[in-house]
Amino acid sequence: MRVDIISIFPEYFTPLDVSLIGKARQKGLLDIRLHQLRDWTHDVHRTVDDTPYGGGPGMVMKPEPWGEAIDAVVGAATTPPRLVVPTPSGRPFTQEVALEYAKEPWLLFAPARYEGIDSRVMAEYASRLRVDEVGIGDYVLAGGEAAVLVIVEAVGRLLPGVLGNAGSVADDSFAPGAMADLLEGPVYTKPPVWRGHEVPPILLSGNHGAIARWRRDQALRRTIAKRPELAARLDRRALDKRDREI
Ligand code: SAM
Secondary structure (H helix, E strand, O other): OEEEEEEOOHHHHHHHHOHHHHHHHHOOOOEEEEEEHHHHOOOOOOOOEEOOOOOOOOOEEOHHHHHHHHHHHHOOOOOOOEEEEEEEEEEEOOHHHHHHHHOOOEEEEOOOOOOOEOOHHHHHHHOOOEEEEEEOOOOOOOOOHHHHHHHHHHHHOOOOOOOOOOOHHHHOOOOOOOOOOOOOOOOOOOOOEEOOEEOOHHHHOOOHHHHHHHHHHHHHHHHHHHOHHHHHHOOHHHOOHHHHHO
16 A cells, blocks of 8 residues: 655654554565655745634635646546545544545555644545545544554555454454454463462453453443443444343
């Protein structure tokens, strides 16, 4: 997958050199290209913002540098990228959206600063690209760079060959399928007793069927306790008799 990121803080993305995503880049599974938005300004101050029309506090990102930058990155591509614009007012970013993005060959991110990007930029590209305004949660960050890091990590780990054990995606919270609204239950490793806390004996039993059942029970209990709104959304048809008793 190719990922382009246009930002006034390209240095913000050094975490993409480490761990899983760093290894995916080394293996050539992820081609991440960073661009400095100010390279597409033409004044001595390399200005990317201006005061908002209509007044009010804060500054708004000017359309011209964004337009030039996006045009330059997209070029004459016959299959253009999907343009992802992080904003608190966007479509909520979920595991479902991450799975959708993982199927794309090319994503282009436009993280803003200040009060965001002049809205005409999204309107302009909506006729040429698929434009997604995406929010990573109901809170306000200082800029879109952290949101891009979140999205790239969530999407990158879903790409074929990135995770050592691809099966772990199927056990994750929000795993795709009929039980997509289920959280993963608690996990344990050695030693069997730590500071007096024991690992649930069923996990040491070697009985794979019983362990799978226990894990499902725990996942359901955790979802009901911590995210009742997700539990309420669970597909009733995917629940068995035991699930319903929980
Ligand atoms: N005034 C804007 C509003 O209330 O929607 C928030 C602007 S915020 C200070 C600056 C930038 O950070 C946004 O344009 C966006 O790129 C990014 N951002 C902030 N919170 C975000 C969130 N929850 N999800 C995605 N991006 C976010």
